[in-house]
Structure formats: C-alpha cells, structure tokens
Amino acid sequence: MLLILLAVNGFSQTKKSALSNSIRPPAVPLITIDPYTSGWSFADHLYDEPVKHWTGKKFPLLGVIKVDNELYRFMGTEEVELLSIASTSIESGWDGKYVTNEPGENWYQKSFDDSAWNSATGAFGTTQNEPSARTNWDSEYIWVRRHVTLDKNFSGKNVYLEYSHDDDAIIYVNGIEVVNTGNACQKNARIKLSDEMVASLKKGDNLIAGYCYNRVGNGLLDFGLLVEKESKKYFPNTAVQTSVDVQATQTHYAFTCGGVELNLTFTAPLLMEDLDLVSRPVNYISYDVNSTDGKKHNVQLYFEASPNWAVDQPTQETEAESFEKDGLVYLKSGSKTQDVLAKRGDDLRIDWGYFYLVSEKENTAYGIGGESTLRNNFVNSSGKKSKVNGLNDVLSVTRSLGSVSSASGKVMVGYDDIYSIQYFGTNLRPYWNRAEDQTIEGQFAKANNEYESLMTRCAEFDQQMMKQATAAGGKDYAELCALAYRQAIAAHKLVEAPNGDLLFLSKENFSNGSIGTVDVTYPSAPLFLLYNPDLAKGLLNAIFYYSESGKWTKPFAAHDVGTYPLANSQTYGGDMPVEESGNMLILTAAIAAMEGNAEYGARHWNVLTTWVNYLVENGLDPENQLCTDDFAGHFAHNANLSVKATLAIASYSYLAELQGLTTVAAKYKNIAREMATKWEQMANAGDHYRLTFDKPDTWSQKYNLVWDKLMGMDIYPKEIAPKEIQYYLGKQNKYGLPLDNRETYTKTDWIVWTATLADDKATFEKFISPIHLFMNETSDRIPMSDWVFTDSDKHRGFQARSVVGGYFIKMLDGKMTPQTTTSK
Known part of the structure; x- marks a missing residue:
C-alpha cells in the first residue's frame, strides 16, 4: 500500500x-x-x-x-485574435517616407509637408542582420512617416501599436505620442492605444510617424496597427x-x-x-x-x-x-x-x-x-x-x-x-x-x-544543485543558478558534425542571432565545464574546425560560424582578434583543468600556437577593437582585454605543461608574467586599476582575472584582486555593480565572475544580492536579461541568452587542476 x-x-x-x-x-x-x-x-x-x-x-x-x-x-x-489594420514588415512591406537628417518642427503631424522626403519600403534597419528590414538604414538617426488608409472608424475598439526598435524610439499616431522608449531595444512590442488615440483614427488617411536613434551596431524601426476581433x-x-x-x-x-x-x-x-x-x-x-x-x-x-x-x-x-x-x-x-x-x-x-x-x-x-x-x-x-x-x-x-x-x-x-x-x-x-x-x-x-x-x-539533481550552490555562494546565488540552468542549456542545439565532432551550438538570442559566437561561449562555459566538459568542447569544436579546415585563414579566432541555424561562415560584421583568441585558449585550458589532462588541447595544438603567438604580439596593449562587451563600441588600450590576452598566454603554458612540454610551458609562462608586471604598472590608478591604460580617471570590472584564481596560474600579483574588489564595493548601485565608469548598465554574468575574485563568501554575496533583487523586481517581464541597468529596474537589451551559464563560475572554485610550473 x-x-x-x-x-x-x-x-x-x-x-x-x-x-x-x-x-x-x-x-x-x-x-x-x-x-x-x-x-x-x-x-x-x-x-x-x-x-x-x-x-x-x-x-x-x-x-x-x-x-x-x-x-x-x-x-x-x-x-x-488580433487583426492587422496596418501590417508591420513581418507580415508585408509598407510604404513610408524618411530622412536621416533632422527635419523641421511638427514633422510627426499629418499637416507636415513631406514631399521632399525619400520614399522607400519599411521596415528600416540594418538589412544584413535584421530580416524584417526592407530598406537599409545604418546611419545614426532616422525619421519616418507612414500614411495609413483605414476603411472605417475604430471608436470603442481595442487597438494596439505594434513596434520594433533598436535603439531609442519615439512613435506617434496622428500627432499623438504613443511611446517613448528611451535607451532600449525591443522586437514586436505592443502597446494599447488610449481612447484619445483610438478616437483620432478616422476613415481615410491617418499617419504613424516614428523616430529612432541607432546608438551602435544594428538599427531597426518598424510599426503597425492591430485591432481586437470579438470572440466568445x-x-x-x-x-x-x-x-x-x-x-x-x-x-x-x-x-x-x-x-x-x-x-x-x-x-x-x-x-x-x-x-x-x-x-x-x-x-x-x-x-x-x-x-x-x-x-x-x-x-x-x-x-x-x-x-x-x-x-x-x-x-x-x-x-x-x-x-x-x-x-x-x-x-x-x-x-x-x-x-x-x-x-x-x-x-x-x-x-x-x-x-x-x-x-x-x-x-x-x-x-x-x-x-x-x-x-x-x-x-x-x-x-x-x-x-x-x-x-x-x-x-x-x-x-x-x-x-x-x-x-x-x-x-x-x-x-x-x-x-x-x-x-x-x-x-x-x-x-x-x-x-x-x-x-x-x-x-x-x-x-x-x-x-x-x-x-x-x-x-534529486535539483535538490543537490541548490545545496551545492547555496554552500558555494549563498541562497540568493543558488536561486539565480536555478533560474539560469534551463535558459542556458536551451539556448543551444546539440548535433554531430560529419567528422564525428560533438557540436553544441549557441544561438545569440536577441543580440544578433549568430550561431556559435565565441564571446557568448566564453561566459556560458562555466555551466558546461562543471557538469560535462564534453559539452564545453562542443561549444569550441566548430571554431577549431573553421580554422583547421582552411575556411578561416586569419591568424586569430573567428567571432562566429554564421547566423542561426546556418553555420556556414562568419556573418558578424567585424572581428574581435584578441577577444576571441583569448577566449578559445582560456576555455581549452579550462577543459584540461576539469579533466586533468590536455588531450583536447593537444588535438588542436597547431592552431592554438598560431593564436597564442598573435596574442604575444598584440595582447598587452590592444589596438582599437571590440571586446565581448561590443555594445560599448570600439576602444583601444582596454585593460580588461589585456588581462584576457595575458591569461590566454598563461593558458597555453598550462596546456604545454600537462603535455610534458616543460620548455614551452616555461617560455610562455614567463611571457605572461612579464606582461602582468607591465600591466600592473600601466593600469595602476592608486586604489584601483583603469578601464584603459591611457585614462587615469576610469575603472572597469576585471572579470577576466578570475581564471588566474580558478586555475592557480599565479600570473598577477596577489594584491590586485583584493584592491579591485574593495574599490568595486564603493561603486555598486541598487541593482548591482556597473560594468565600468562610462554607463550605469552592467552585465550580470560578469558581476558573478568579478564577485568570484573575492576571498570570502560574505563579500561574494554582497555582489550577488543586488542581481537577485533586480530579477525579483524588474518590470521587464522577459526571460532573464544579462544586460541591465543598475539604477533602475529596466533591462538595457538581450534576453534568454545562454551567457547566464556563467553564473555557475563560483561553483568551479576548487574544482580545477592548478598549474604547478613555477619557472620565472
């Protein structure tokens, strides 16, 4: 019974x-x-x-x-059921007029004379990356007017504006402002029109007018109208x-x-x-x-x-x-x-x-x-x-x-x-x-x-994971990990390559749709390193094949292998030479640290050698380029990117040592230590370290330092991490630590990496609690965003991305094989 x-x-x-x-x-x-x-x-x-x-x-x-x-x-x-009365470009293109230079006053009113404006098919956006964009727009600003002919009035009906934008948008219906997004990015958002707005919709000619400011990268502006159909x-x-x-x-x-x-x-x-x-x-x-x-x-x-x-x-x-x-x-x-x-x-x-x-x-x-x-x-x-x-x-x-x-x-x-x-x-x-x-x-x-x-x-797994995460980082941390687990895994597709390689390919959700993005793999990897390093290899295999097959010929790693679900070649518009090469080297070493051997790295030794030598030449003081935080734009002398390059070189030394290549290991470890010594001098700003080497009054999270601690590589002076942690505690806002001094937004995955630099659990929890608070209070009801503001309950962009797998990095502490080479 x-x-x-x-x-x-x-x-x-x-x-x-x-x-x-x-x-x-x-x-x-x-x-x-x-x-x-x-x-x-x-x-x-x-x-x-x-x-x-x-x-x-x-x-x-x-x-x-x-x-x-x-x-x-x-x-x-x-x-x-919602019926379209003015379709967005998802359903069909629409006729619009636009300018990219600031127009005169009242440009959003029906009475405004737009005869001199350009005529084109909407939506407007970066056609290379936005499938719904019918007319390419890649400049900074755009103003758009769309005349809509209605066959009846809609008083008493529920009417909605549907819109997509990247980034800031203001949209008007018949001269009445409907939405002012501020610094944000959304796809197919909907807002119910007020009674006043619905009353303005008359049989005959109506106007939807929109403005958009493309801050960086992709641009998009699309809008239309929907009405509810009566049903039981x-x-x-x-x-x-x-x-x-x-x-x-x-x-x-x-x-x-x-x-x-x-x-x-x-x-x-x-x-x-x-x-x-x-x-x-x-x-x-x-x-x-x-x-x-x-x-x-x-x-x-x-x-x-x-x-x-x-x-x-x-x-x-x-x-x-x-x-x-x-x-x-x-x-x-x-x-x-x-x-x-x-x-x-x-x-x-x-x-x-x-x-x-x-x-x-x-x-x-x-x-x-x-x-x-x-x-x-x-x-x-x-x-x-x-x-x-x-x-x-x-x-x-x-x-x-x-x-x-x-x-x-x-x-x-x-x-x-x-x-x-x-x-x-x-x-x-x-x-x-x-x-x-x-x-x-x-x-x-x-x-x-x-x-x-x-x-x-x-x-049993759920209970054990919660217990282990709580022991590692506290209850708030464990709850964030539980929420991140399925999101991170389900943002990938598992397949087998024709050569038998395991491929665990990410989709860069609500970012640009790339497949197998290396700088998405990098923050995602801790979850897979922890629970199955074969899946971590599956994150890297496509990039290794891309170079080793000769399809990618540059001396640094590619950014991606396509746009999901077509993995045929890089589709991202630019390269991230130091970023992606550093990511590949560090993660290959992290796999070795979890498995206790360098068999995987040895299989790819030639291309790893090409990449590490590129970093030796170019990694200490990076030229003007993007890093994984590409939404912040290009900039040179990035101190955190330099850390990545240095630890990537140390990672190559780590892999060499595990293979018994002691001379090679000593050579590259000495290079890494020399770079770290120079870095400390170049980045030192007294009580903290700079965002860029050339700007003394700046700061940034040095989340890449975490691998020096986790793999016991002993590259950077021991006082650097505690100094940074102490400085960061004074920079936190209600919902967390900003990414750097330039903006109030942050990346929640990087905060967890940064917090893992702390030597004690109590300090770690001081960085985690604000993230937990944000997720608990945010008014943006979407699958977890990793790019959020620290001074408001709004997200800046991205959602449902795999990078929340990076939350599990704290649970790697103490589980990786430390490097033993001490050559100087």
Missing part, C-alpha cells in the same frame, strides 16, 4: 523534496528544448497571459480543470495560484481549484551526463490533484496547444493530424510549406518540422479543430473526436480522472525538427537522430517509459 501511495502522490513528494526558490522570476521557464521550442510565462500567475516564446511571440498553451462541472483555467488565456470566452474563471517554484530542471506551480489542489510541474530532463537525454526533444507537463475537503471529486483536465508552436508567424498556414501508436495518442501540427532550414536570423521561430502534443490513450479524448469547437466540447463533456486533418487548427487533449480524492498523470510536448543545423553546407539531423535510425515516436515512447525514473533523477 505504501508503494501505491508513493506512486500516486509521486508528484507532490517530488515537489516537496527540493529546496524552494523564493525569487519572483522575470519570466518562468516552462518548455525548454532548444532555441526554437521554447515556452515561458511572462506573468506572476500562469493564467494571467498566454504562454510565449522567449522572443515574446505567443506560443499559446491553455490548461483548464473541471471539478464537479466547475471550470477553472490554470494556464494561459483564451486569446483574442469559455473559461473566464481562473484557479487561484498559490505558489511557483523554479528549480534547475523543473518548474512547480500549485493552484486551488474549488475543493481540490492542483500541482503542476513542467520538466525538461536536461541532465547533462546523458547527451541523448539532453537532445531528446520532449518535455513533460505533470499534474497531481488532491482533495482538500475530504471528499471525492469528478475531475477532468483539458490541455490545448496552438499551431503557433510550429510556425514563425501566426499568419502562416499549418496542417494537423492525430494518430494512436503503442498506447499513446499523438496530435501533430506543422507548417504547410515545410521550408527546411530556409531562414536565418534572430527574432525568428521554426517553421519546418512538427510540434507534438502526446498523452496516454487510456481515459483520453482528443481533438483537432477550431478553438470554439474544442472548448465547447470540453465544457459540454462531449467526447467526440474532431476531423482527422485540419488547416490552422489547434490541438487538444482531455484527461478524465474520474471521481477521485487524489490522482496524477502527465502530457508530453515535443518537436521533431527533421534537420536542425546547416553546417558548412551539410544539413545535420538532431543529435538524438544523428545515425538516422530513430523516430520521434520512439523518442516519445522512451520518454513515457522513463517518466518515473526521470522525475526522481530530476528532483
């Missing part, structure tokens, strides 16, 4: 076993498979808003529980959410639904010692229902998924079907065109392959059809099936639990992308099907059969 009770209540037992996470996440991870199959809640309550892709596009998942014929919506919203609501009543708890591999929700408690868990079994499991494109939504009044209740659960999961834009046509196999029910949706690997870019979602909603067949009714039909069937307890094939139809599963005091179960969601990555001209299958001998049905069958064991393993 005890075993039966544990099986029935396995969900609740699992939930209680983990140390709870008190943070209010800016967004809650739900479905985390890869950069395309990604679902998040951007709200405090799971039922407040639709589930969304990390880009903010709606990926609706609807969940409703019926308890004794009373309906409670616990997940998602009944979406009101079937599930107006919600459950009462009582808790949410984000763990490393699972998110737990609890709800009160009349006389029962509903516990809901989203699980991504991303246990990194098992690469086939990491690659398996299946997540679980588990439910556990328990009576709270001592009575039995008749319970049904309804899960509904939108075809948006299988397309880039909701306007694309989809086809759906259902079938049964080996005791499981499969509902499948995909785009009608199936243009495999036909697009690359940042703010894009997959539109090839197939999304699946899967359940056990027993006690399950399922349907494909229009939202109203399926919802009405559930409300009226109709068990009839819908048509077998549908166009732009939703998918639904109803689980009938019967009259119960407690019950548990699951549904599964997943995606078969057919091909995942194009790698130097070759289309690669996902890692789980690398030998082309697996099927998606087989993956779901394995996921179903291993469910109970995986729930146990995930719960």
Whole structure:
C-alpha cells in the first residue's frame, strides 16, 4: 500500500523534496528544448497571459480543470485574435517616407509637408542582420512617416501599436505620442492605444510617424496597427495560484481549484551526463490533484496547444493530424510549406518540422479543430473526436480522472525538427537522430517509459544543485543558478558534425542571432565545464574546425560560424582578434583543468600556437577593437582585454605543461608574467586599476582575472584582486555593480565572475544580492536579461541568452587542476 501511495502522490513528494526558490522570476521557464521550442510565462500567475516564446511571440498553451462541472483555467488565456489594420514588415512591406537628417518642427503631424522626403519600403534597419528590414538604414538617426488608409472608424475598439526598435524610439499616431522608449531595444512590442488615440483614427488617411536613434551596431524601426476581433470566452474563471517554484530542471506551480489542489510541474530532463537525454526533444507537463475537503471529486483536465508552436508567424498556414501508436495518442501540427532550414536570423521561430502534443490513450479524448469547437466540447463533456486533418487548427487533449480524492498523470510536448543545423553546407539531423535510425515516436515512447525514473533523477539533481550552490555562494546565488540552468542549456542545439565532432551550438538570442559566437561561449562555459566538459568542447569544436579546415585563414579566432541555424561562415560584421583568441585558449585550458589532462588541447595544438603567438604580439596593449562587451563600441588600450590576452598566454603554458612540454610551458609562462608586471604598472590608478591604460580617471570590472584564481596560474600579483574588489564595493548601485565608469548598465554574468575574485563568501554575496533583487523586481517581464541597468529596474537589451551559464563560475572554485610550473 505504501508503494501505491508513493506512486500516486509521486508528484507532490517530488515537489516537496527540493529546496524552494523564493525569487519572483522575470519570466518562468516552462518548455525548454532548444532555441526554437521554447515556452515561458511572462506573468506572476500562469493564467494571467498566454504562454510565449522567449522572443515574446505567443506560443499559446491553455490548461483548464473541471471539478464537479466547475471550470477553472490554470494556464494561459483564451486569446483574442488580433487583426492587422496596418501590417508591420513581418507580415508585408509598407510604404513610408524618411530622412536621416533632422527635419523641421511638427514633422510627426499629418499637416507636415513631406514631399521632399525619400520614399522607400519599411521596415528600416540594418538589412544584413535584421530580416524584417526592407530598406537599409545604418546611419545614426532616422525619421519616418507612414500614411495609413483605414476603411472605417475604430471608436470603442481595442487597438494596439505594434513596434520594433533598436535603439531609442519615439512613435506617434496622428500627432499623438504613443511611446517613448528611451535607451532600449525591443522586437514586436505592443502597446494599447488610449481612447484619445483610438478616437483620432478616422476613415481615410491617418499617419504613424516614428523616430529612432541607432546608438551602435544594428538599427531597426518598424510599426503597425492591430485591432481586437470579438470572440466568445469559455473559461473566464481562473484557479487561484498559490505558489511557483523554479528549480534547475523543473518548474512547480500549485493552484486551488474549488475543493481540490492542483500541482503542476513542467520538466525538461536536461541532465547533462546523458547527451541523448539532453537532445531528446520532449518535455513533460505533470499534474497531481488532491482533495482538500475530504471528499471525492469528478475531475477532468483539458490541455490545448496552438499551431503557433510550429510556425514563425501566426499568419502562416499549418496542417494537423492525430494518430494512436503503442498506447499513446499523438496530435501533430506543422507548417504547410515545410521550408527546411530556409531562414536565418534572430527574432525568428521554426517553421519546418512538427510540434507534438502526446498523452496516454487510456481515459483520453482528443481533438483537432477550431478553438470554439474544442472548448465547447470540453465544457459540454462531449467526447467526440474532431476531423482527422485540419488547416490552422489547434490541438487538444482531455484527461478524465474520474471521481477521485487524489490522482496524477502527465502530457508530453515535443518537436521533431527533421534537420536542425546547416553546417558548412551539410544539413545535420538532431543529435538524438544523428545515425538516422530513430523516430520521434520512439523518442516519445522512451520518454513515457522513463517518466518515473526521470522525475526522481530530476528532483534529486535539483535538490543537490541548490545545496551545492547555496554552500558555494549563498541562497540568493543558488536561486539565480536555478533560474539560469534551463535558459542556458536551451539556448543551444546539440548535433554531430560529419567528422564525428560533438557540436553544441549557441544561438545569440536577441543580440544578433549568430550561431556559435565565441564571446557568448566564453561566459556560458562555466555551466558546461562543471557538469560535462564534453559539452564545453562542443561549444569550441566548430571554431577549431573553421580554422583547421582552411575556411578561416586569419591568424586569430573567428567571432562566429554564421547566423542561426546556418553555420556556414562568419556573418558578424567585424572581428574581435584578441577577444576571441583569448577566449578559445582560456576555455581549452579550462577543459584540461576539469579533466586533468590536455588531450583536447593537444588535438588542436597547431592552431592554438598560431593564436597564442598573435596574442604575444598584440595582447598587452590592444589596438582599437571590440571586446565581448561590443555594445560599448570600439576602444583601444582596454585593460580588461589585456588581462584576457595575458591569461590566454598563461593558458597555453598550462596546456604545454600537462603535455610534458616543460620548455614551452616555461617560455610562455614567463611571457605572461612579464606582461602582468607591465600591466600592473600601466593600469595602476592608486586604489584601483583603469578601464584603459591611457585614462587615469576610469575603472572597469576585471572579470577576466578570475581564471588566474580558478586555475592557480599565479600570473598577477596577489594584491590586485583584493584592491579591485574593495574599490568595486564603493561603486555598486541598487541593482548591482556597473560594468565600468562610462554607463550605469552592467552585465550580470560578469558581476558573478568579478564577485568570484573575492576571498570570502560574505563579500561574494554582497555582489550577488543586488542581481537577485533586480530579477525579483524588474518590470521587464522577459526571460532573464544579462544586460541591465543598475539604477533602475529596466533591462538595457538581450534576453534568454545562454551567457547566464556563467553564473555557475563560483561553483568551479576548487574544482580545477592548478598549474604547478613555477619557472620565472
């Protein structure tokens, strides 16, 4: 009987076993498979808003529980369809007029004479990197006027401005300011127009006018109008959410639904010692229902998924079907065109392959059809099936639990992308099907059969990770790591190269969409170094191949290998010679430090030697160039970049020593130590060290110094790190330590690296608590941003990036093999 009770209540037992996470996440991870199959809640309550892709596009998942014929919506919203009355360029190009020099006053008024302005097709932006941009704009400023002809008035309607901008934008509708973004960057943001603004929209000619300031890098300005379509609501009543708890591999929700408690868990079994499991494109939504009044209740659960999961834009046509196999029910949706690997870019979602909603067949009714039909069937307890094939139809599963005091179960969601990555001209299958001998049905069958064991393993991992992180850096630190875990992993795709190399390729989310970016790999790597160094190698392999194959011929490392998901050659507009070469050398040494041998470095010794010699010549006092913080622009004499170059040379020495190349090891360690001595003299500003060697009244985080400590390389004088740490403590703002003296923004991953330089846990926690506070209070409800302001609760840019894997660097302390060479 005890075993039966544990099986029935396995969900609740699992939930209680983990140390709870008190943070209010800016967004809650739900479905985390890869950069395309990604679902998040951007709200405090799971039922407040639709589930969304990390880009903010709606990926609706609807969940409703019926308890004794009373309906409670616990997940998602009944979406009101929005109709375009002035499309953005995502849907189609639009006619606009523009200038790049400041126009006269009242340029945003309808009466302004724009006859001398240039005519072009919107949107306007950096066409090389922004797929939605129809007219190239790469100068500093732009002013745009767009005349829109409406066929009726919209008084009393809910109308929205949809807009994208990079960076500062001001947008007007018929001369009324709608939005003034300040220093920010957003894609497909929406804002509801006020009654005054809606009243100004008249039948006939109307004007949308916008201004944008491109501070650095990419530029973009796009805007349009949407109106709500009237529709019936079937599930107006919600459950009462009582808790949410984000763990490393699972998110737990609890709800009160009349006389029962509903516990809901989203699980991504991303246990990194098992690469086939990491690659398996299946997540679980588990439910556990328990009576709270001592009575039995008749319970049904309804899960509904939108075809948006299988397309880039909701306007694309989809086809759906259902079938049964080996005791499981499969509902499948995909785009009608199936243009495999036909697009690359940042703010894009997959539109090839197939999304699946899967359940056990027993006690399950399922349907494909229009939202109203399926919802009405559930409300009226109709068990009839819908048509077998549908166009732009939703998918639904109803689980009938019967009259119960407690019950548990699951549904599964997943995606078969057919091909995942194009790698130097070759289309690669996902890692789980690398030998082309697996099927998606087989993956779901394995996921179903291993469910109970995986729930146990995930719960054990979550608990252990929280304990270890708390011991290393405190509770706030552990909670940030738990929130970062799935975000970091799911920003990558795991495939196997034609030569057998493991490729773990990142997508540079909401930055520029690059694939395999080295200066994204660098901050992301600590998570993978900690849990599976083979994945850290997978981050580097494409860059090594790019050089060793002769496809990249420069004497320093490339920035990237393409734009996701096409990894065919570097697409970034410039190089970062010192940055990327330093990153590759340091991470190769870090892999050796985790494994206790230099076998991986030895395989790539020739190209590592080329790169280290480049740094010997160019690394001490870098010329005008970008570093990983490229949003700050080019600048010369970067002291922190010089640290990276010096420690990269020391890393080469470390690798040589592990191979028994003692003469080589001594030579390069002496070079590194000589550079460190000169650095101390060049960067010294008394009580701290400079941002650039030529500017005494400057400072910056020297986060690159952390590797000297972690790998015990003994390159820099011991007094440097404590001096910097003490200085930084006096520079913190409410939400953290600025990146440097130039701006109030920061990079949260670098703060954790900087804090790891501290010799004691208490000092480390002083740097971590403000980051935790920001994530808990930010008004920007998005998957964690790593680029945020320290004096306001707003993010500066980026979201859902893999670099939060860098939070785990503190947990590497004491786990790396120190260098023993002492030659001077």
